[in-house]
Amino acid sequence: MQEIRIPREGVPAPLWPVMNALCDVATGLSDAIGRGPLAGQLAASIGSNTDGDDQKALDVLADDAFAFALKGTGVRWYASEEQETVAEIDVNGALAVAIDPLDGSSNINCNVSIGTIFSIQPALSEGEATFLRDGSHLLASGYFIYGPHTALVVTFGNGVLQFILDRTAGEFIQTDATMIPPEASEFAINASNYRHWSSPVRAYIDDCLAGAEGPRGKNFNMRWVASLVAETHRIMCRGGIFLYPGDERPGYKNGRLRLVYECAPIAFLIEQAGGKATTGTDRVLTQVPASLHARTPMVFGTADKVDRVSIYHDLPEPEVSALFGNRGLFRA
Ligand SMILES: O=P(O)(O)OC[C@H]1O[C@](O)(COP(=O)(O)O)[C@@H](O)[C@@H]1O
Ligand SMILES: [Mg+2]
Ligand SMILES: [Mg+2]
The missing domain is CATH 3.30.540.10 (Fructose-1,6-Bisphosphatase, subunit A, domain 1)
Structure with a gap:
């Protein structure tokens, strides 16, 4: 018992x-x-x-x-x-x-x-x-x-x-119920994979790194624990954004995280806490796993930050490939 x-x-x-x-x-x-x-x-x-x-x-x-x-x-x-x-x-x-x-x-x-x-x-x-x-x-x-x-x-x-x-x-x-705070200036990504990312992901991170002098017009801080649970808990407590995108490494087309037992549970929780969780473009919760251990790219956190990543994916290629380009037009 x-x-x-x-x-x-x-x-x-x-x-x-x-x-x-x-x-x-x-x-x-x-x-x-x-x-x-x-x-x-x-x-x-x-x-x-x-x-x-x-x-x-x-x-x-x-x-x-x-x-x-x-x-x-x-x-x-x-x-x-x-x-x-x-x-x-x-x-x-x-x-x-x-x-x-x-x-x-x-x-x-x-x-x-x-x-x-x-x-x-x-x-x-x-x-x-x-x-x-x-x-x-x-x-x-x-x-x-x-x-x-x-x-x-x-x-x-x-x-x-x-x-x-x-x-x-x-x-x-x-204890207290949890809602993701709307204001935050932290992003979490494994930056050692920078050279393998797609141009929209690079452009998004370039613009965060450019800080107050860049198109976002403000400074950001970065975290990477390499424990999805720890990153999620920090975002639950003080907001921010997490990205594990797909990249060019062999086997990493859909990133590293598994849809069934990592991304979907976290996405449900994040949405219920007022945040958003996407593949970079589409809601994680609408994704149908192709197999039990299928991976998916994952972007989650404060809603407007996640939306911004989707916008970068919609920009024309010359715009995301240019260092800053005209991206100052949609400042944070
Ligand atoms: O080592 P990387 O590529 O940064 O990956 C870190 C990611 O891998 C994971 O550790 C995968 O989880 P497991 O420990 O359950 O395999 C995530 O928690 C974390 O976000
Ligand atoms: Mg895991
Ligand atoms: Mg595990």
């Missing part, structure tokens, strides 16, 4: 057993992550997943723990970054969970915030078909962030709720 980790109030009744199980595992992970090297070789490489990513001990431990804990919670289908195919948990379950059990695993061994990303949707009779649908079917999505404190940020389709883990009591305590 699992302990009660999250209050029933505010959580739709059919989803509460699932949320409680996710919170139970997250509590254990938070404890292990908080102990770092004292909890064992959590960052040890133990193979690679279907996408060719290095698989760390904690990736697999987290995946096993979530899959096991979801037994008896009404979940039929389980799609995980760490498993090639969809797993059937309970033939009578009416729900399906997509999960990135451990996000930001390159940061495990350096004591930087990492997380878990999840979504819940109704189960169809066939596992893969359940997940190869657009994001309009999501009933809930969210993330756990294992940072200086552990938090759960979740939407059930009616705004965004935040819970903080009380480590002493082992319970998630609800």
